[in-house]
Amino acid sequence: MEPPLRWVIDVRRLAAIDLWGLHGRPLRRRLITxxxxxxxxxxxxxxxxxxxxxxxxxxxxxxxxxGIALNYVPLAFHAFRLSRRGALEAExxxxxARSELRRYSRRQFVIAIPLALLVMSFLRPPRP
Structure with a gap:
């Protein structure tokens, strides 16, 4: 069994909670995408x-x-995948949402580290 990588961010969850915000309004989803x-x-x-x-x-x-631009590639990929009907709600x-938003808001600074989110998207095993 692998040791947990506590510093690794779940990029899909980051995109999902960013799309949802506090209330999951459709306008927010479009603006974040x-x-x-x-x-x-x-x-x-x-x-x-x-x-x-x-x-x-x-x-x-x-x-x-x-490098910063490449960090947004997995975020955009997940945003488009989560835009299907019911996908974001299922995720x-x-x-x-409030605690997840707080947690991921503090961790979003890694976007400023070139290639960080791109690498982290490969370190976390994909979920169905």
Missing amino acids: LEFALGIVLPMVLGSVCLTARAPFTRVIGAWLV LAGVD
Whole structure:
């Protein structure tokens, strides 16, 4: 049996609780899904532009932005999968949304660490 990886975030649960919020309103779901999609596109474009610069520091910033954009890929993937009718409700069945939201709000800083969520999405075994 593997030891638990306490530092690993369940990316699917993070996306689900972010989509749900406190009340699970449809407008919030659409806005968060849009946020995840724009979280891929905007930093990827800006990072790509920065990577073409001559200044080394600007290239470092560009690489960091591309890494941030790649963090949003698993979030957007799960957001689209959870957008099917009843999928989000099934994912959060029996979960105290308020405490989960509090817990994951404190852990969202890892989005600023390039590739962190992308790697964590592979460390957690997929659930049905």
